[in-house]
Amino acid sequence: MPTLQMDFRESLKMAVKTLTASKLRSSLTMLGIIIGNASVISMVGLGEGGRRYISEQIQSLGPNILFIVPGNRETRELGGLEITRNLVLADAEAIAEQVPSVVDVAAENTTPGLINFRNRNANASVIGTNPAFLSVRNFTTDQGRFISELDMQRTSAVAILGNSLAERLFEEQVPLGQSLRINNVTFEVVGVLAVQGSNLGVNYDDAVMIPITTQASRIVGRTSPYGIQVGFISATARDAESLQTAEFQITNLLRLRHGITRPEEDDFFIQNQDTLLTIADTITSALTLMLAAIASISLLVGGIGIMNIMLVSVRERTQEIGLRKAIGASQQDILIQFLIEAIILSAAGGIIGTLLGVGGIGLLSLLTPFESSASISVIVMAVGVSGSIGLFFGVIPARQAAKLDPIVALRSI
Amino acid sequence: MSSLITLQNISKVYGSGNTEVKALWDVNLSINKGDYCSIMGPSGSGKSTAMNVIGCLDRPTHGHYFFDDQDVALLNDDTLAAIRNRKIGFVFQQFHLLPQLSALDNVALPMVYGGIPTAERRQRAANALQQVGLGNRLTNKPSQLSGGQQQRVAIARAIVNRPLLLLADEPTGALDTTTTEEVMKIFDELNRGGITVVMVTHEPAVAKLTKRIVWFRDGEVVNAHMSPDNIGYGTLVE
Known part of the structure; x- marks a missing residue:
């Protein structure tokens, strides 16, 4: 059966x-x-x-941007925590002057700060930078002006507020011309940024921008004998085609300036949109x-x-x-x-x-x-x-x- | 009359050595087609084991068992399952109906395993329920039926595949006198219709209604052809 x-x-x-x-x-x-x-x-x-x-967010930076970051690429990528601060403002200025494929160069250095306006206060990032910042990062001001070359030379106590920080501190009042204190140093508000949104983990809307020279002398309060330290440098290449050239030229210039003879000793590295995308x-x-x-x-x-x-x-x-x-x-x-x-x-x-x-x-x-x-x-x-x-x-x-x-x-x- | 069931020197031994238990020992028994026979004996006499062997639920340790002229001892589990499905109908003391199924679905279950198409299943299940007098209870769940009715559903399930043998294990053990009579009447009718009926029972009154009694004691057949007329209410004590 x-x-x-x-x-x-x-x-x-x-x-x-x-x-x-x-x-x-x-x-x-x-x-x-x-x-x-x-x-x-x-x-x-x-x-x-x-x-x-x-x-x-990375793509919104634009295709021509380069970031020069302190530290060795190898140790950074191995997850090393050692972050050297050996990029200085003079490096940024040298790149701007001597690298022909580069259009604009911005230096940025961020310190934490306590901001007071009358009886109001707020904790915010204090970003020291230079006039080229606006064009490099494609930002615009909403009111007033940005940092000028003269501010840089004179280490003027001028501040440009991020959009939401301005709202938080001043509410209905006009911020321009007002005085506020950053870590007990008095600054004059000369501008307010347009809304930028958060960008790569930095919320520029909730930050205050001041000349990097002013930051070094009045906020940080010390200048290393090698110059004003910066957190990172961002630069725009003339166009997408000259990106590689710019990277090459910047590398050579910085090695020369830092006295580096062997590539593995590099104390900086350069990231473009592609490398950032890969990392992210x-x-x-x-x-x-x-x-x-x-x-x-x-x-x-x-x-x-x-x-x-x-x-x-x-x-x-x-x-x-x-x-x-x-x-x-x-x-x-x-x-x-x-x-x-x-x-x-x-x-x-x-x-x-x-x-x-x-x-x-x-x-x-x-x-x-x-x-x-x-x-x-x-x-x-x-x-x-x-x-x-x-x-x-x-x-x-x-x-x-x-x-x-x-x-x-x-x-x- | 030809023989439906032939047990030849059947032994069923559990364990070995000192713990050896002879549930059945050298049993010879023959039951003809159309027979109506009860198996009796005290507890532990081997009648349940004999029942399991006859029902193709268990294989003997020794001996030959011919069911419908086929040596069952040689067959594998799945073939035995198929034989049980096609040729044997089981009725149990505890009915063993599936609670989530209606009477009709319970009766149709053996045909599901027999690979019979849905429409035919329903028709045949309804007929079988009709035959046991439950034609108006097709959609009831077992919990909505009395004990006697449940046992009748179980009988309908046992006969729905038109088996050669109806094997009942204490079919009236859980029933009262009235329903016992009803159930026995159905067995009688089925037997007259040509089905061989074999039941294990403790109750002399039930055994009296069959044509022949097979008496077991200590794993052996003591009397294979006891007449029901010779059994009284005192017989069980023996």
Whole structure:
């Protein structure tokens, strides 16, 4: 007599009937997978959104910009914490004067500051810079003027406020011409920047700009014998084509000025949009991966939850299994029945979790500046993975059920 | 009349050495097609083990078992499952109905494993329920039925695949006198319709209604052809 085989549709119907007979237990079992899937999808979405946000910020800098940063590239990339401050204002001036492929050069040095206007005060970044800053970074003033060459020479106590800082300190009043104190030094407000938004982690809207020379002599209060230290130098190349030339020329000039003979001794390095994008990409990818890995753990826990409940279910339904076997179910029939139950639980949990995850991404987009989105590939993967989790964690209980001896199973009461 | 069940020198031994238990020892038994037979004996006499062997749920340790002229001892689990599905109907003391299924779906279950198409399943399940007098209870869940009704659903499930053998293990053990009579009447009708009926029972009153009694003691058949007329209420004590 040939072995009988139940068809798949019947198994499916039977599994659905069994699962809907105990709705609360089924939904609780699914919960683990739901949460796991929702978190994987929203975390990956968040990571992707973050990556896109950072990329956009870097691209908004324009294609011609170069950043000259203190420190050795190797030690920086190895994650070294040693940040040397061996770029000086004179370096920036030399680049501006001597490198022909460069149009404008800005130096920036940021110190923390306490700003007072009458009885109001605010903590804000004090950015010392030079007049070229505006054109290099493509910023504009909203009111008044920016730092002038004369301010630089005279170390004038003039300040240009970021847009939101100005609002915070002055509210309805006109800031121009007012006096405020930065770390107890009196400055005159001569300008307010237009809204710039946060840029590469620096919120220029909430900062105050002063001449870098003034910053060195009045705020920092000391000048190294080598000159005024700067945090970094940004420069614009004449056009995209001369970017490499500019990089080469700046490197040579700085090596000459710093007395460096071997490239590995470089105490500065140059980043352009591409290298910044690569760095940001590496970081955000690692971050996304980490978020996904953490979220995957909850998916795994969900799978174990399914296995747990299925094992309990096999125990509870011993008699049912015995009966099914007595009336002709083969081992395979029983195996498939329990596997299908586990897969339905995890796949349904996966789909619900995906919907929640997509909803969560929508919510994250509202709460964060990131344009998060759920990619189709992640959704397909998450649903596939959760289905496989059901298959994987369903095997052990299903085999246990299939191997039950019908005599023993029927007798257990 | 030809033989449906032939046990030849069947032994079932559990364990080995000092812990060896002879559940069945050298049992020879033959039950013909159309027979209506009860298996009796004290607890531990081997009647349940014999029942499991006859029902193809268990294989003997020694000996040959011919069911419908097929040596069952040689077959694998899945083939045994198929034989149980097609040729044997089981009725249990505790009914063993699936609580989440309606009466109709419970009765149709063996046909699901038999690969019978849905429409035919429904038709045959309804007919079987009709046959046991539950034609108006098709959609009820087991919890909505009385014990007697549940056992009748179980009988309908046992006969729905038109088996050669109806094997009942204490079918009236959980029922009161009235419903016992109802259930026995159904067995009687089924037997008259041509189905061989074998039941294990403790109750002399039930055994009296069958045509033949097989008496077990200590794993052996003591009397394979006891007449039901010779059994009284005192017999069980023996």
